[in-house]
Amino acid sequence: MRKQSKNFFADKDIQLILGTLLRVGVIASISVVLLGGFIYLYSNYAGTINYGKFNPDKSGLSSVAAIFHGMAHFDGSAIIQFGVLLLIFTPVARVIFSVFSFLIERDYLYVLIGLFVLCIILYSLSDKLVG
């Protein structure tokens, strides 16, 4: 019985590109977070913080639209939040890439599995889940 996957060497190439993709994503998003962090500290360093009670509306940056709006005004918090978004989408980009690579390998079962995982994540993007 043949147990191993067929395209071991093709898999290795894919893994190499995947690794680079993840690394680039992390470096890019951390750079954005740092940039936003400096602007945020520069304009807020003397202010006081109070995170003692959870308030959903406090940051005002809980949607993609709000984040982009804040970025247009060079708001440090919004830039940090954009970096966080990039970080969240790094593994999602990885799933998208895997779907394509399985497509090239003609492994349709895993194309389906990948698309299914992607659908679950995209579903969480709709804010219906947040009551």
Place this chain on the structure above:
Amino acid sequence: MSVLLFTVIVLIGAFLAGLVGSLTGLGGGVIIIPLLTLGLGVDIHYAIGASIISVIATSSGSAAAYVKEGITNIRIGMFLEIATTISAILGAVITVYINPGYIAVIFGLILLFSAAMMVRKKVDHSDNNTSGKLAVFFKLNGTYPTENGVKEYAVHNVVGGFLMMFVAGVISGLLGIGSGALKVIAMDNIMRIPFKVSTTTSNFMMGVTAAASAIVYLHRGQIDPGIAMPVTVGVLLGATIGSKILVKTKTDKLKIVFAIVVAFLAFQMIYNGLSGRL
């Protein structure tokens, strides 16, 4: 507390959490949540939001190094992600309906469990004998490089592993941690995957799992930039340096010391959760 002081304290704390977390294999989230809640009086919902972001950063950062070595089994990861993403979203959705005190208690119990798993002797159950029909159908069996050439391995009990991953995903979404200890149970003990493959594959999956619940947290306003920034930067920096030291040092003694610290934090979380202080 001023913004600057808060940022500096969290940055240093997150750096240490990332460093020790990567040296002991426990991850940064388990330390960063007690630090924020017990140490700095931050609401546990904010702490969870910041922690999940650091999980994505460390997972993606180290997965990049692992996949290049060709040990990660992408098919196993992808297949089990079906379970972990659904359950992580589920966990993230229900977390606000649960009394914060109970979340602290659950967190404490998971901490105790993780500490026990960390000091326990690991036994490799992997073999290349018989393999179930499901493992063959989903092409989960694979190979990995060793000193004596390429070694083949077979995956067992796919259904059991899948269900355990579902539990791990709920915990991850509920508490904002990677729940690596539960994933190890699923992969090492139930599916009997070799260590080298299970560690890297579980780490690889962690990013996608965390991303699913992080989006829910973001929408709910649980991710505050003022906390997320120092936590993410600190943990990532600590974890990167930790993985560089890891190659050169023996961590057995450190693990025992750290297990005691974690157990202490666990009891603190449980006590504060039960007395309604969190």
